[in-house]
Amino acid sequence: MEKLLNELSSECQPAYGVECDVAINAQVPENLKRSIPLGLPSIAENDLLRHFTNLSRKNYALSTVFYPLGSCTMKYNPLINERIAGNDAFNNVHPYQPIETMQGVLEVMYELEKDLCEVAGMDTFSLQQAAGAHGEFAGLLVIAEYFKSIKQKRRKIIVPDSAHGTNPASAAFAGFEIVPLKSEPDGSVSLDKLKEVLTPEVAAMMLTVPNTLGIFEKSIDEVSKLVHDNGSLLYYDGANLNAVMGIVRPGDMGFDVMHINLHKTFSTPHGGGGPGSGPIGVKSFLEPFLPVPRVEKKKDKYVLNYKKSKSIGKLKAFFGNFPVILKAYAYVKALGGKGLKNVSEQAVLNANYMLAKFKDKVDVPAGDRCMHEFVLSPKTLLKNDIRTIDIAKRLLDYGYYAPTIYFPLIVDEAIMIEPTETESKETLDKFVNVVNKIILEESCQEPQKLKDAPINAPVRRLNEVEAARKPILKWE
Amino acid sequence: MNIPQDLLYTKTHEWVKIEGNKVKVGITDFAQHEITDVVHVELPEIGRDVKKEHPAAVIESVKSAFDIYAPVSGKIIETNNKVLGSPELVNSSPYEKGYLFAIEFSNEKELGDLLKADDYKKLI
Numbered sequence: 001m002e003k004l005l006n007e008l009s010s011e012c013q014p015a016y017g018v019e020c021d022v023a024i025n026a027q028v029p030e031n032l033k034r035s036i037p038l039g040l041p042s043i044a045e046n047d048l049l050r051h052f053t054n055l056s057r058k059n060y061a062l063s064t065v066f067y068p069l070g071s072c073t074m075k076y077n078p079l080i081n082e083r084i085a086g087n088d089a090f091n092n093v094h095p096y097q098p099i100e101t102m103q104g105v106l107e108v109m110y111e112l113e114k115d116l117c118e119v120a121g122m123d124t125f126s127l128q129q130a131a132g133a134h135g136e137f138a139g140l141l142v143i144a145e146y147f148k149s150i151k152q153k154r155r156k157i158i159v160p161d162s163a164h165g166t167n168p169a170s171a172a173f174a175g176f177e178i179v180p181l182k183s184e185p186d187g188s189v190s191l192d193k194l195k196e197v198l199t200p201e202v203a204a205m206m207l208t209v210p211n212t213l214g215i216f217e218k219s220i221d222e223v224s225k226l227v228h229d230n231g232s233l234l235y236y237d238g239a240n241l242n243a244v245m246g247i248v249r250p251g252d253m254g255f256d257v258m259h260i261n262l263h264k265t266f267s268t269p270h271g272g273g274g275p276g277s278g279p280i281g282v283k284s285f286l287e288p289f290l291p292v293p294r295v296e297k298k299k300d301k302y303v304l305n306y307k308k309s310k311s312i313g314k315l316k317a318f319f320g321n322f323p324v325i326l327k328a329y330a331y332v333k334a335l336g337g338k339g340l341k342n343v344s345e346q347a348v349l350n351a352n353y354m355l356a357k358f359k360d361k362v363d364v365p366a367g368d369r370c371m372h373e374f375v376l377s378p379k380t381l382l383k384n385d386i387r388t389i390d391i392a393k394r395l396l397d398y399g400y401y402a403p404t405i406y407f408p409l410i411v412d413e414a415i416m417i418e419p420t421e422t423e424s425k426e427t428l429d430k431f432v433n434v435v436n437k438i439i440l441e442e443s444c445q446e447p448q449k450l451k452d453a454p455i456n457a458p459v460r461r462l463n464e465v466e467a468a469r470k471p472i473l474k475w476e
Numbered sequence: 477m478n479i480p481q482d483l484l485y486t487k488t489h490e491w492v493k494i495e496g497n498k499v500k501v502g503i504t505d506f507a508q509h510e511i512t513d514v515v516h517v518e519l520p521e522i523g524r525d526v527k528k529e530h531p532a533a534v535i536e537s538v539k540s541a542f543d544i545y546a547p548v549s550g551k552i553i554e555t556n557n558k559v560l561g562s563p564e565l566v567n568s569s570p571y572e573k574g575y576l577f578a579i580e581f582s583n584e585k586e587l588g589d590l591l592k593a594d595d596y597k598k599l600i
Contacts, residue, residue: 409540468536469516
C-alpha cells in the first residue's frame with residue numbers, strides 16, 4: 001500500500017520553500033494568528049513525483065483496462081476534446097469578464113443546446129446542471145413549479161422498481177412522495193399496475209428507456225398516453241441515451257422533461273467525482289421554469305438572460321461545468337448526426353454480440369436480445385457459496401474493471417455489462433471468455449481463489465462491511 | 477434456512493410475531509442471507525402510522541438499500557434501537573436481537589393475509 005504524504009513526510013527533507021513576501025503579520029489580530037505550525041508534509045520533489053506516479057499506476061482506468069460498467073457508458077474519451085478544452089482561448093476566460101468578450105463561450109453553449117434539442121426531440125435545453133442526478137433534481141423542480149403555476153396540487157412521482165436509485169432520491173429531495181411501480185420481469189412497465197397508481201396526485205412518472213435491463217419499452221406510446229391523460233408529465237432519464245441516438249427521440253415518444261449525461265453519452269470523462277454535466281431538456285411549455293441564466297441570441301450577439309420571473313432560479317455557479325460542455329460540443333461536431341446514429345448502432349451491436357456469446361452458458365433474465373447493455377444472472381450456476389461479488393473481485397485479477405453488480409435490484413446476483421461502441425471485437429471476446437471461465441470453471445474447481453480475490457491487484461479484498469459500519473474518514 | 481414454525485411471514489421476507497394487540501417485525505433468515513452484511517438500519521419514529529405493504533424502515537447492506545414493508549397497518553409503538561448501533565444483529569440474530577419494530581395493529585383481519593411458515597418456505 002502506498003503511504004500517505006503525511007506518512008512520507010520527513011523533517012530533514014523540506015521540498016518546498018515559501019516565503020511570504022507580504023508583510024501581513026502586523027495587520028492580523030493576535031487572536032487570529034496561527035499558534036501551531038501548518039503541518040504540511042515535507043517531501044523531496046522527486047519523492048513527491050514518484051508518490052503520485054505510483055498512485056496513478058494503481059488505478060483501474062478507462063485508459064488502462066476494459067471498463068464494462070453497466071449503466072455508466074464508459075466509452076473512449078477522445079483526446080482531441082481535452083486539447084480543445086485546454087485551448088487558452090477557453091481556458092483563460094473568466095466568468096466575470098464582460099459578456100462581449102466571451103461571445104465564443106456563449107456560442108458553444110447556444111449551439112450545444114440546439115444540437116441536444118435535435119438529438120433528443122426537445123424544444124430547449126439548460127446546460128447548468130453538474131451531473132445526472134442534479135439534472136433530475138432540476139427537472140423535478142421544473143415540474144413542481146409548473147404545477148404550482150397552474151394551481152394543481154400534485155405531490156407524487158411514480159418510479160419503477162427497475163429505475164436508477166437516483167430517481168427516487170432526486171424526487172424525494174425535490175419534495176415529492178415516491179410511488180414505486182413494480183416492473184415486469186424484463187424491467188418493462190406493466191400497464192395494469194401503472195393504471196392502479198395513476199391518481200390525480202401524480203405529478204410525473206420517471207422512466208429510463210431503454211430500461212436498466214437493456215430492453216426498449218415496447219408500450220411507451222401507451223404509457224405516455226396514460227400518463228398524459230391523467231394530467232401528469234413524463235420524465236426521461238437519459239442515462240441510456242447511448243442506445244437510441246439518431247434512431248428514436250425522447251421528445252417524440254412523449255417525454256416532457258429529460259436529462260442527458262454528457263459524461264456518458266457525449267464522451268466526456270467521468271468517475272471519481274466528476275466533473276460531469278447533466279443538461280435538462282424540456283418541451284416549450286416548461287421553458288419559463290428552467291434555471292437562469294439562459295443563453296439567448298439577440299441579432300448577432302449572445303447574451304445571458306437572468307430575468308425569468310418563473311424560473312426555478314440558479315443551481316450552479318456561473319454557467320455550469322463549461323469545459324465539460326465544451327468537450328461534448330467538440331464530440332457532437334466531430335461526429336455529426338450520422339456519426340451519432342452510428343455510435344448507438346455500434347453500441348447496441350457490441351452488447352448483442354456479447355450477449356449472444358453468453359446466453360447459452362449463463363442465465364439472461366431479460367431474453368437474448370438487448371439494446372446497449374444486458375444483465376446476467378449467474379445465480380443457478382454458483383456453488384460453494386460463491387456470489388457475484390466474488391466474480392467481480394476475480395475479474396480485477398484478470399486486469400478488468402468489474403461490471404456493475406447487484407443492479408438492477410430486480411435481478412438476483414445481477415451482473416450488468418455495457419461494452420459501449422468503442423471496444424474492439426478482440427476485447428469483447430477476451431472478456432467473455434474470462435467471465436465464462438470464472439463462472440463455469442473456477443467457481444466449481446477453485447472456489448477459494450474466488451473468495452480470496454483479488455490476488456494480483458494492488459490491494460487485496462477490502463473489508464467493505466467494516467468500511468461502511470465504522471468508516472475512518474480522516475488521517476490520524 | 478431457519479424458518480421458525482411459530483411465526484408468520486410476508487412475500488417481501490418480513491417475519492411477524494403476534495403478541496396480543498401488537499406484532500413484532502423483522503426480516504427473515506433468508507432475507508438477511510440474500511442482502512448480505514447489513515451496514516445501516518433506518519427505523520420508523522414511534523407513533524408513526526404505517527400502512528400494510530408500505531415502506532416502514534430501510535436496511536442498507538454492502539449490496540444496496542432495501543425498503544422494509546409494514547406487514548399490517550397500524551401504529552409503530554416500539555423500535556429496536558440496538559440495531560442502529562449494531563446493524564450486524566440483523567444478520568446474526570434475525571428473529572431475536574435483530575428484530576426491527578413493533579406495530580399496534582388497527583385491523584386484525586390483515587393478520588389473515590400473512591403466510592404460514594410452510595407457505596413461506598415454498599415461496600423461497
